[in-house]
Amino acid sequence: MNQEVSQLFPTPDFSHLSENDFQDVYEPAEDSFLLLDALEQEAESLNSLRPLICVEVGCGSGIVITFLKKLLSSQCVCLAVDSNHKATSSTVKTADQNKAQVEAVTSDLLGNLQPRIEGKIDVLVFNPPYVVTPPEEVRCPGLPSSWAGGVNGRQVTDRLLSDVHRLLSPSGVFYLITIRENKPDEIRQMLKDRGLESTVIIERKAGPERLNVIKFQRRISAVT
Amino acid sequence: MADPTVTVNEMKIREVDFNPEFISRMIPRIEWKALYEAALSLDVVGNLSPELITDYEKDEDFLKEAHRVLMEVEVIKGFLICPESGRKFPIENGIPNMLLNEGEVGDGPAQSEALQEDDSMQ
Numbered sequence: 264m265n266q267e268v269s270q271l272f273p274t275p276d277f278s279h280l281s282e283n284d285f286q287d288v289y290e291p292a293e294d295s296f297l298l299l300d301a302l303e304q305e306a307e308s309l310n311s312l313r314p315l316i317c318v319e320v321g322c323g324s325g326i327v328i329t330f331l332k333k334l335l336s337s338q339c340v341c342l343a344v345d346s347n348h349k350a351t352s353s354t355v356k357t358a359d360q361n362k363a364q365v366e367a368v369t370s371d372l373l374g375n376l377q378p379r380i381e382g383k384i385d386v387l388v389f390n391p392p393y394v395v396t397p398p399e400e401v402r403c404p405g406l407p408s409s410w411a412g413g414v415n416g417r418q419v420t421d422r423l424l425s426d427v428h429r430l431l432s433p434s435g436v437f438y439l440i441t442i443r444e445n446k447p448d449e450i451r452q453m454l455k456d457r458g459l460e461s462t463v464i465i466e467r468k469a470g471p472e473r474l475n476v477i478k479f480q481r482r483i484s485a486v487t
Numbered sequence: 488m489a490d491p492t493v494t495v496n497e498m499k500i501r502e503v504d505f506n507p508e509f510i511s512r513m514i515p516r517i518e519w520k521a522l523y524e525a526a527l528s529l530d531v532v533g534n535l536s537p538e539l540i541t542d543y544e545k546d547e548d549f550l551k552e553a554h555r556v557l558m559e560v561e562v563i564k565g566f567l568i569c570p571e572s573g574r575k576f577p578i579e580n581g582i583p584n585m586l587l588n589e590g591e592v593g594d595g596p597a598q599s600e601a602l603q604e605d606d607s608m609q
């Protein structure tokens with residue numbers, strides 16, 4: 264019985280990606296799977312939003328956006344961006360492999376897409392490079408940029424956080440992975456000041472990391 | 488604030504199930520003029536209306552054309568071109584590359600300056 268339930272939204276197949284691909288593209292790990300679990304837990308509430316536009320920033324292998332697309336029962340546009348072009352092409356392959364339709368764009372965060380998509384994103388997902396590293400590592404090309412977060416592991420995340428309240432549609436939701444070193448409470452306060460309420464929907468300890476997924480949405484009073 | 492134009496070397500028409508309710512809900516989120524101009528530059532205008540009509544949600548033919556251009560036309564290879572700066576962003580294997588320089592990942596002022604230079608794209 265349980266087996267059947269968990270098979271309802273299986274982990275996307277990424278067997279088409281090899282060790283060779285994972286030399287350049289972030290290999291699904293504990294954080295990726297935590298995000299899948301969080302989205303699965305949210306399935307009903309996500310479907311009740313009947314989202315039209317879903318966006319994943321930093322899509323890597325593409326398993327998260329593919330999973331999200333499969334989880335949603337009504338038609339929607341799923342957009343995946345990553346600054347690593349090998350990640351966006353892996354994402355398209357992963358979507359194809361799982362018969363999901365995902366549009367990929369290689370871009371630094373939302374880049375030039377931002378003005379067109381402001382106020383229109385119903386579901387936004389980000390598993391950022393969150394590891395605390397020397398600041399200059401953030402700019403390293405290649406695989407380090409998939410985890411190197413610089414100061415407090417927040418250098419990349421913060422650039423998106425300052426725009427999130429503008430990006431979300433009135434009923435939009437945003438899911439973000441953080442670790443304790445990212446100071447999640449500070450992040451929550453920062454977005455609260457911009458009208459976004461938050462809850463920690465899932466937490467897990469993975470090796471030395473204390474991971475969680477925070478869900479943000481507009482305060483009910485702000486939605487009119 | 489002009490929209491980018493598209494040049495296309497390779498295009499694909501993919502079949503996507505027509506869902507009138509979805510298209511009706513999508514239309515308010517897209518800029519009709521931009522869609523029409525993109526269709527023009529890709530030479531796939533067909534019967535797409537140049538103006539958004541009122542009561543489009545009741546007009547199946549209108550929605551079908553919107554569906555075709557919005558959902559079924561895919562540029563595999565080409566360029567997005569910013570009309571003001573002339574800057575070209577390549578599309579390869581259906582994936583537009585909007586990075587200003589290959590391998591660029593910004594985290595600070597240098598990147599935001601570069602982006603501002605290209606504000607015209609927006």
Ligand SMILES: C[S@@+](CC[C@H](N)C(=O)[O-])C[C@H]1O[C@@H](n2cnc3c(N)ncnc32)[C@H](O)[C@@H]1O
Nearest residue numbers: 289295321322323345346347371372390392409
């Ligand atoms: C921790 S990985 C997550 C990958 C995938 N979403 C997952 O959960 O397995 C972070 C991803 O963010 C991407 N990334 C890093 N900096 C970025 C930026 N400035 N803009 C877009 N993507 C970025 C990396 O290339 C990497 O694929």
